[in-house]
Amino acid sequence: MSKILVVDDEKSIRITFRIFLSEEGHEVFVAEDAETALKIFNEQDLDLIITDIVLRKMSGLDFIKIVKAENPNIPIVIMTGSPEINTAMEVMKYEASDYIIKPISKEKLLEKVKSILKTFNRGL
Amino acid sequence: MHEKKPRNINFNAKLKAFRITLIYFVLGCVWIIFSDKIVDNLFVHSKDIITVSILKGLFYVVTTSAMVYTLIYPSFMKLKQNEERLHRSQKIANSGSWEINADSDMLLASDHFFHLLNLNTKTNLISIESIIDLIHEHERELFLKTISDLMTDKKKKAEMQYRIKPQGKDEFFCFNCIAENEHDKNGKVTKVLGVMLDITQIRRLEEERNLMKDQSWNQQKLESIGTLASGIAHEINNPINGIMNYGQIIQDSTESDSEINRYAKDIIYETNRVSEIVANLLEFSRQPEKQVSFARFEDIVFKTLSLVNTVFKHDNIILSAVVDENIPECKCKSQQIQQVIMNLLTNSRDSLNEKYPGYHENKKIELECHGFVKNNIGYISVSVKDFGMGISEEVGHRIFDPFFTTKDRSKGTGLGLSISYGIVKEHHGELTFESQKGEFTKFTMIIPCEN
Secondary structure (H helix, E strand, C coil), X not given: CCEEEEECCCHHHHHHHHHHHHHCCCEEEEECCHHHHHHHHHHCCCCEEEEECCCCCCCHHHHHHHHHHHCCCCCXXXXXXXXXXXXXXXXXXXXXXXXXXXXXXXXXXXXXXXXXXXXCCCCC | CCCHHHHHHHHHHHHHHHHHHHHHHHHHHHHHHHHHHHHHHHCCCHHHHXXXXXXXXXXXXXXXXXXXXXXXXXXXXXXXXXXXHHHHHHHHCCEEEEEEECCCCEEEECHHHHHHCCCCCCCCEEEHXXXXXXXXXXXXXXXXXXXHHXXXXXXXXXXXXXXXXXXXXXXXXXXXXXXXXXXXXXXXXXXXXXXXXXXXXXXXXXXXXXXXXXXXXXXXXXXXXXXXXXXXXXXXXXXHHHHHHHHHHHHHCCCCCCHHHHHHHHHHHHHHHHHHHHHHHHHHCCCCCCCCEEECHHHHHHHHHHHHHHHHHHCCCEEEEEEXXXXXXXXXXXXXXXXXXXXXXXHHHHHHHHHCCCCCCCCEEEEEEEEEEECCXXXXXXXXXXXXXXXXXXXXXXXXXXXXCCCCCCCCCCCHHHHHHHHHHHCCCEEEEEEECCCEEEEEEEEEECC
């Protein structure tokens, strides 16, 4: 069981991702903006953060920067609805671990989460 | 002043002609009077006198003929030179002159007038009706009214622009026509005279200039569409992901053979379709790629088809696609190749819609994509065939010219095929076409594959 934080301003994503990941036995936290997310990040010992790049108030990338400054080892997966050629570059630039292109099916989401947790030896 | 000058010239010419005639008259009289006297004094025998008289007569005829020749030849030469000068200046100015006599239905025109209209004549005469047939149907009435106004003296001068399709040509040329009427002593109109100037090139340049402006504006618009598409993709993909996931939750929480479960599956399937279309649109609207990469033509073709499918369905166009499976990946700029296919499909669509505004069993496009090997080099060919308007030989010669279009300016910029041609050439390929006017058009792009 792992502690996963899902950051997205889209309510449907927060609700459904929570259901999917909870079903797998993970403890899921959700946040609709970076501010709430940082609060949870500071309170919980998270194993994985899944965040959208586009967030209200603070961009997802700025959020990652702050998180990485505090905990460089935490795996972060970024989500994007408009994949650009440089998405992969952005992932590397912000030291995120991987990326998800929306829309993503339940199956693929779980697969991705599983493989990342495995790579980072978390929650196993 | 303008009126006086020609009169002076006329008077001088008359005086000159009168002097020459007078000299000839005096010399002739002197010759008749004195030659006979000289002959009478020199010859006695009547036989000799007859012979000398005949010789005298011959001498007279020869000298008179020589005089007539020397007098007439320069005039004819001058006339001919003037005619040639007129022809040459009309040729340089790409213009022609014409006149219509009152109460006549024939038009008398210069050689270059007939050349401009691609007409053959020996008499330089042609019926007005034949000319009207060449004028654009929307402008025929205007032409007739202008001529009638000039003939009835309602107008003294008129200037109009007409689109005229020269005999046997497929496209209209633009002419500027200036005409005025001529009166007799009683003020009655005797004829209408006019000149016409081919301003097609000027018009084209003007249009091109305007198009350049539009184009740079369009370019900016396209760039902003690219940015917009990315934003839209984000906005659409988010809720789509939500719908997809809710569908999944419903599917997970219902019996697998239940109706609701089936509906939920359909929801997921449909959301996948939407996201695929958004992804293709996003890819299409992206800034041009600078790098070549390996791509499967099968993917490029189907991505393009997914973008046009709805529009084609709406237009009742039957689209069939035959794509070879297992065509190896090819090094290319896939977005640009997609642009070429998109352009060919759009042209076919426009042509079919022009021919069949509604449904027709022949309103179809056949797309084929094959791979083949020739001289140890792999090639990929993509052909788009439609059964629309077809291309005439004349249009065919200019089809790849930039800014050349047969479509309405609001519909086409005349750049699609020239850009496509450029893209295919950049890929070291060939873009060719075969067509039969009124029957079909088939464009084929052949791209060599390095691998």
